[in-house]
Amino acid sequence: MPKRYLLALDQGTTSSRAIVFNADGESVASAQREFTQFFPESGWIEHDPNDIWATQNAVAAEAMGKASLRGRDLAGVGITNQRETTLVWERKTGRPIHRAIVWQDRRTSKYCDRMHSEGKANDITQKTGLRLDPYFSGTKLHWILDHVDGARKAAERGELCFGTVDSWLIWNLTGGAVHATDPSNASRTLLYNIHEGQWDEELLEWFGVPHEMLPEVRTSSGDFGECTDFGGATIAGVAGDQHAALFGQTCFKKGTAKNTYGTGCFLLQQTGEKPIASKNHLLTTIAWQTKGRRRKYALEGSVFMGGAVIQWLRDGLRMIHTASESEPLAASVPDTDGVMLVPAFTGLGAPHWDPTARGAIVGLTRGTTAAHIARAALESIAFQSAELLEAMNADSGIALKELRVDGGASRNDLLMQFQADLLGVPVIRPQNTETTALGAAYLAGLATGVFADEKAISEQWKIDRTFEPAMSSDEATEKMGVWRDAVSRAKGWAK
Numbered sequence: 001m002p003k004r005y006l007l008a009l010d011q012g013t014t015s016s017r018a019i020v021f022n023a024d025g026e027s028v029a030s031a032q033r034e035f036t037q038f039f040p041e042s043g044w045i046e047h048d049p050n051d052i053w054a055t056q057n058a059v060a061a062e063a064m065g066k067a068s069l070r071g072r073d074l075a076g077v078g079i080t081n082q083r084e085t086t087l088v089w090e091r092k093t094g095r096p097i098h099r100a101i102v103w104q105d106r107r108t109s110k111y112c113d114r115m116h117s118e119g120k121a122n123d124i125t126q127k128t129g130l131r132l133d134p135y136f137s138g139t140k141l142h143w144i145l146d147h148v149d150g151a152r153k154a155a156e157r158g159e160l161c162f163g164t165v166d167s168w169l170i171w172n173l174t175g176g177a178v179h180a181t182d183p184s185n186a187s188r189t190l191l192y193n194i195h196e197g198q199w200d201e202e203l204l205e206w207f208g209v210p211h212e213m214l215p216e217v218r219t220s221s222g223d224f225g226e227c228t229d230f231g232g233a234t235i236a237g238v239a240g241d242q243h244a245a246l247f248g249q250t251c252f253k254k255g256t257a258k259n260t261y262g263t264g265c266f267l268l269q270q271t272g273e274k275p276i277a278s279k280n281h282l283l284t285t286i287a288w289q290t291k292g293r294r295r296k297y298a299l300e301g302s303v304f305m306g307g308a309v310i311q312w313l314r315d316g317l318r319m320i321h322t323a324s325e326s327e328p329l330a331a332s333v334p335d336t337d338g339v340m341l342v343p344a345f346t347g348l349g350a351p352h353w354d355p356t357a358r359g360a361i362v363g364l365t366r367g368t369t370a371a372h373i374a375r376a377a378l379e380s381i382a383f384q385s386a387e388l389l390e391a392m393n394a395d396s397g398i399a400l401k402e403l404r405v406d407g408g409a410s411r412n413d414l415l416m417q418f419q420a421d422l423l424g425v426p427v428i429r430p431q432n433t434e435t436t437a438l439g440a441a442y443l444a445g446l447a448t449g450v451f452a453d454e455k456a457i458s459e460q461w462k463i464d465r466t467f468e469p470a471m472s473s474d475e476a477t478e479k480m481g482v483w484r485d486a487v488s489r490a491k492g493w494a495k
Ligand SMILES: Nc1ncnc2c1ncn2[C@@H]1O[C@H](COP(=O)(O)OP(=O)(O)O)[C@@H](O)[C@H]1O
Pocket: 012, 014, 261, 262, 263, 264, 306, 307, 308, 309, 310, 311, 323, 324, 325, 326, 327, 407, 408, 409, 410, 411, 412
């Protein structure tokens, strides 16, 4: 029997997930476990690296058990992960020297301000495609090396390893034999030159990071070593979660795009083999690098509060009991009756990048009900994504013909219809919305011969539902204008 199964490990911000896929890209079994979030100070968010590893390892074993499979049934293992989250551990013992600093953690804002005043921001953007912002790993790694006693000297002596979550999992899965990452994860660190495809010595000097501690960068679809468990299966695919979702949505043609509606929203458009520098405050990033070492690039827009605004309706306002209840509640009114909700709870991401913006609800009257607010909350997710898409069309010069969607909130039909209305292009939801894990499985399957090529993978992508735009473009333009007005009132609030 040929080995036809692929084990995808999806290490997210709030939970670790594992899914076993068969060669038809169908999920055979899955398991998921949440882990503790640490908030040691305001604006700080940490994870225990041992929790990350323990939960991920446990769900992998659980999923394999549920599927009644042994390691020898696996053609390969794929890893996909929350990006930018930063870890440092001892090379000799594998012991972390600090908790993982999570992508949402803002502790390095003052350090970024200092770097800005030294005039480094433009060069950093030119080399990395990113912004000088606490979001990215380089600033967090600098913080750890500055704050853990003796860390920088130990790193210079080659005694410490830096890694994003993928590297930490690879290290543990291979029993400390492999210290590696892939170009998509490397391209989120502020230390990797996305044009040259290598760690950048000048950036390393600016961020005070010794080269000795960096992982080796291998192609996203290729050999990352053998697991000590799972029958010695090969880790054959690695990519950051948003990049894996783009791959899982089979966005192999230049100009195709996906939007993931999870906690935040992440819109990525595949832009081909040349990076496009954004003029509209988006990020340029490496989408993936497959066999033959051809790098594909993407433009990315990130919105910090997507589905999380619905969580707030549920847990903060106690307006609903479950996220899905937001849909009938919002549908009980024909429109928001002029109410706009700007969910800038933690500032605004792309394209505004305003950390001082705060949430706002405007247009309230005595007639406003919970239903209007719920509808405004759902619409805010679509408005933010529409702004990203406008910026993306302007940057890439490619007018998007359709948008592929996934993530928890993509199950909300009202939201998807409103999204299509605002964009004026069809919004397409595939049958399999676990596209992040699927993308990791595809990368591993491509390297191990389960799939012959991208064409074979594309044939597996099946539509669940297409939402056709039903609003006139005049009305959509007018609504976007009102949204911008509302956003302008939320900006700078916490200055
Ligand atoms: N039917 C729904 N309508 C609106 N939002 C939803 C719905 N179902 C889930 N969500 C939102 O989607 C998010 C969870 O999606 P998921 O893809 O699991 O996110 P993540 O991977 O970021 O944890 C939550 O913020 C939740 O509020």
